[in-house]
Each structure stands twice: as C-alpha cells, then as structure tokens.
Amino acid sequence: MRAEGATGFLKPAKHLGPTGVRGLIARLPLARLRTPLINNADAAPLTDPEEIRSSLLRQLTSAVRWDESIRRMGREGCRLFVEIGPGRVLSGLVKRILPDAEVLSVSGLEGLK
Numbered sequence: 001m002r003a004e005g006a007t008g009f010l011k012p013a014k015h016l017g018p019t020g021v022r023g024l025i026a027r028l029p030l031a032r033l034r035t036p037l038i039n040n041a042d043a044a045p046l047t048d049p050e051e052i053r054s055s056l057l058r059q060l061t062s063a064v065r066w067d068e069s070i071r072r073m074g075r076e077g078c079r080l081f082v083e084i085g086p087g088r089v090l091s092g093l094v095k096r097i098l099p100d101a102e103v104l105s106v107s108g109l110e111g112l113k
Contacts, residue, residue, distance in 0.1 A: 025056050036076065043068035045076060070097045082106060 030052055036045030039055040041062035046052050070093070083091045083105045091103045
C-alpha cells in the first residue's frame with residue numbers, strides 16, 4: 001500500500017489503525033538495548049523494551065520533536081547520521097542542527113554498497 005503524499009514510502013501497517021498497531025508493537029521481540037534508542041516523541045534515550053514499546057505508541061499520535069531528538073543524539077555522542085531513502089531533506093536538517101556532524105545520504109540499494 002502506498003502512502004498518500006510525495007514521498008511514496010510504503011506504510012503496510014497503516015490500515016490496521018492504532019489498535020492493530022498496538023498489538024503489533026506488543027509482540028515485537030525486543031531486548032534491553034546496549035545503545036539507547038532516541039524516539040521522536042520524547043527526545044529521550046530508551047533501553048528498556050517496555051519503555052520502547054510505549055514510546056512507539058506515543059509516536060503514532062505525538063508531534064515529532066526532530067530538533068530536540070537530533071540535539072539529544074549529539075549530546076549522547078552521535079556524530080554520524082545516515083539518511084536512507086529518496087531525497088536529502090533530513091540530511092540537510094541534521095547539518096543545520098549539528099553543523100559538525102557527518103551526514104550520509106543513501107537513496108537506493110546501489111548506495112548501500
């Protein structure tokens with residue numbers, strides 16, 4: 001199923017709605033992470049599987065805290081960012097927020113090689 005809009009990203013779970021997505025997230029086989037996940041709903045580092053599941057649900061209905069998330073990643077020591085997909089919009093945003101970051105943009109399978 002194609003998403004509406006210009007990006008053309010696939011959103012296979014879109015038809016499930018929040019209740020169906022909740023079930024999918026509950027069944028995700030997650031373990032405690034050694035490297036924290038920074039979600040876009042809270043801009044907070046998470047390692048606990050239940051906190052990650054909860055944050056994934058919040059991301060469905062919360063505003064994206066992009067600037068805060070990128071700044072947090074920078075404070076946590078992240079210096080390399082890789083954008084995968086068409087375009088370079090996110091790469092440009094990262095460079096504006098963290099000018100010293102290294103940003104790579106990969107638009108297709110050829111770029112992964």
